[in-house]
Amino acid sequence: MSRTVFHVDMDAFFVSVExxxxxxLRGKPVVVGGKSNERGVVSAASYEARKFGVHSAMPLRTAxxxxxxxxxxxxxxxxxxxxxxxxxxxxxxxxxxVQMASIDEAYLDMTGTERLLGPPLRAAHLLHEGVKQATDLxxxxxxxxxxLVAKIASDQxxxxxxxxxxxxxxxxxLAPLEVRKIPGVGKVMEKNLHSIGIRRIGDLAxxxxxxxxxxxxKWGLALAGKSHGLDAGGWFDSEIGExxxxxxxxxxxxxxxxxxxPERLEATLTHLAEKVARRLREHNxxxxxxxxxxxxxxxxxxxxxxxxxAPTQLDIHLIEESRxxxxxxxxxxxxxxxxGIHTSGFEHVTGQLDLLxxxxxxxxxxxxxxxxxxxxxxxxxxxxxxxxxxGKFRERVQENPAALPGKEPRKxxxxx
DNA sequence: TCTGGGGTCCTAGGACCC
DNA sequence: TCTGGGGTCCTAGGACCC
Numbered sequence: 533m534s535r536t537v538f539h540v541d542m543d544a545f546f547v548s549v550e551x552x553x554x555x556x557l558r559g560k561p562v563v564v565g566g567k568s569n570e571r572g573v574v575s576a577a578s579y580e581a582r583k584f585g586v587h588s589a590m591p592l593r594t595a596x597x598x599x600x601x602x603x604x605x606x607x608x609x610x611x612x613x614x615x616x617x618x619x620x621x622x623x624x625x626x627x628x629x630v631q632m633a634s635i636d637e638a639y640l641d642m643t644g645t646e647r648l649l650g651p652p653l654r655a656a657h658l659l660h661e662g663v664k665q666a667t668d669l670x671x672x673x674x675x676x677x678x679x680l681v682a683k684i685a686s687d688q689x690x691x692x693x694x695x696x697x698x699x700x701x702x703x704x705x706l707a708p709l710e711v712r713k714i715p716g717v718g719k720v721m722e723k724n725l726h727s728i729g730i731r732r733i734g735d736l737a738x739x740x741x742x743x744x745x746x747x748x749x750k751w752g753l754a755l756a757g758k759s760h761g762l763d764a765g766g767w768f769d770s771e772i773g774e775x776x777x778x779x780x781x782x783x784x785x786x787x788x789x790x791x792x793x794p795e796r797l798e799a800t801l802t803h804l805a806e807k808v809a810r811r812l813r814e815h816n817x818x819x820x821x822x823x824x825x826x827x828x829x830x831x832x833x834x835x836x837x838x839x840x841x842a843p844t845q846l847d848i849h850l851i852e853e854s855r856x857x858x859x860x861x862x863x864x865x866x867x868x869x870x871x872g873i874h875t876s877g878f879e880h881v882t883g884q885l886d887l888l889x890x891x892x893x894x895x896x897x898x899x900x901x902x903x904x905x906x907x908x909x910x911x912x913x914x915x916x917x918x919x920x921x922x923g924k925f926r927e928r929v930q931e932n933p934a935a936l937p938g939k940e941p942r943k944x945x946x947x948x
Numbered sequence: 949t950c951t952g953g954g955g956t957c958c959t960a961g962g963a964c965c966c
Numbered sequence: 967t968c969t970g971g972g973g974t975c976c977t978a979g980g981a982c983c984c
Contacts, residue, residue, distance in 0.1 A: 835978060
């Protein structure tokens, strides 16, 4: 008995949501992502705009050149999250095993729902209707025995369609498709495969695993499985269901104009650190590794990380450590285009904070909890650390660097 | 083409340990 | 002293996805 998997993918999701708020946009070339003369890329393009060659990830200025008559609008992440939530509620009525793979797509394990909902195609039509009624949005649905094939099928079903790949027909369905259709095969991998004469998934399927493994390592093996329609390798191996804790939390900012102003950089870093720390607290996570990201004017990008002796979720620790990383690593002959903070290596901390620091940190934790509540009530910009406080942080860094996290030597395990 | 922001996963080298 | 092998952690970078 094979599994039945649905992949539900919203059609032009961001654009469609914007159209609900402004019906004037309907039927017109629309680009979501920002103004046509700004730094940035296209988040989503309406089907009318796509006719002019505009597609997501294209620089906004390029999109403007392709389609100057397009309407350029800012994105509204809160709106998308809200509609994504409504979609999820509908999906949850059809199966308890739902996994939102991103804001606008989801997998459902529909195995064993036939008695209740009828055969897969009928269930898919009901689901499509349900989503339409709850959100006034269209989606496309792929049905197959694996997530991989369901996802490829939903792409082919675009737009506003349903495609069912029958059990046992997976390899035949995939064979004529370009290798690029496999999720995870991008520009680089495609070029690699082309260079050894592999253009279609069928070409991949008749290759022996040995050749693929020796050439592409772990990925090669996964590719061999994928070419036959199996959920093999990495993300696809996990079960459909609830998502666990995030593996990393980060924020970054690209300046409208490159800068080498230390005050500007530090202020931005502070703001980013506050956002990251807040999200750590929301997830009840503490981070061990803090990474600074810099992109210079020539687009070269460096990352510099440091692991802390004690994991943290406090603004002040992120601010101090990221500033230190900035000053240690910024090549001052270059101006900066982007700055970012990335945290990873999470732990749930249940016990007490380290003794030396606990009094001060506990006060901070309480203050930040209060600030988080105010932000919930009055919006993200309602509360920020005062500049006076920031000054104190800086003094403390200079006075007593040894007391800060990350400075202690790594704990050694006892020898044998 | 003048290139966002949020993620996941993989590779590879070096430190360090047994 | 001319030099193993396996494992884990850390760091840096890159491919890829939406």
